[in-house]
Amino acid sequence: MMRCLLDVDWSTLVERSQVLGEARRRAEKQTGEPKIYLANVTDEVDRLIEQHDIAVSNGANALLINALPVGLSAVRMLARHTKVPLIGHFPFIAAFSRMEKYGIHSKVMTKLQRLAGLDSIIMPGFGSRMMTPEEEVQENIAECLQDFGHIRRSLPVPGGSDSALTLETVYRKVGSVDFGFVPGRGVFGHPMGPKAGAASIRQAWSAIKEGISLERYAAGHPELQAMIDGAQGKK
Structure with a gap:
């Protein structure tokens, strides 16, 4: 079966x-x-x-x-x-x-x-x-x-x-x-597509390692910014 x-x-x-x-x-x-x-x-x-x-x-x-x-x-x-x-x-x-x-x-x-x-x-x-x-x-x-x-x-x-x-x-x-x-949904559900979803995960980890907030780190990283914008749009 x-x-x-x-x-x-x-x-x-x-x-x-x-x-x-x-x-x-x-x-x-x-x-x-x-x-x-x-x-x-x-x-x-x-x-x-x-x-x-x-x-x-x-x-x-x-x-x-x-x-x-x-x-x-x-x-x-x-x-x-x-x-x-x-x-x-x-x-x-x-x-x-x-x-x-x-x-x-x-x-x-x-x-x-x-x-x-x-x-x-x-x-x-x-x-x-x-x-x-x-x-x-x-x-x-x-x-x-x-x-x-x-x-x-x-x-x-x-x-x-x-x-x-x-x-x-x-x-x-x-x-x-x-x-x-x-992060299945966080990759395949990313508004810019799976490649951007995977990139956003790596960017988030870089922000954590550097002790920087996601919002600040996202300023130069559109993939992470798209995730933040998407979450804010649902509120």
Whole structure:
């Protein structure tokens, strides 16, 4: 059933990974910077290794898997096989964690995903869209970063409707640079297009590093300014 999401006739993993793998290599050559192509290989359990091998051979240098639908044992199998970073996404987490009397706290699921071998764990983040209390988000971040015997840390990625305008808030709440950022809407929903959306994220981070407000830094950066103008126009 899950294969219909990964391997549709009009966009097979083979074709998609070839195009995007080449795009990654081209971007690295043009910019002189390393890039990551994160390929989603979520599929039926008996096809995970095959899909992994296809994506990696075509240029994916990190992999995404919807960990809870495929199962933690499947994640463990893939983690033992792969040589590239393995990132987990959080579909189904609400079904486990939102039942008041019978559910499992999301931090338990985060810990189990870390134990299964995920290098990075995307989780419901800050803000109203994810409907997750800030305290719970912080607990999940802590489960990724705290000492846990010989188990390596997992990079926490709290996400949900993020953009250049929320980057500093996430950074301050995490309290360090040990986090990932997934600004889907902030990139693809940018009024000047995805390229400008990506540029606005980098500009916001530069402002944070330099200790300058976004409004002041945006004066010479139209991509960031467009995000600020768009937010002000919605008020």
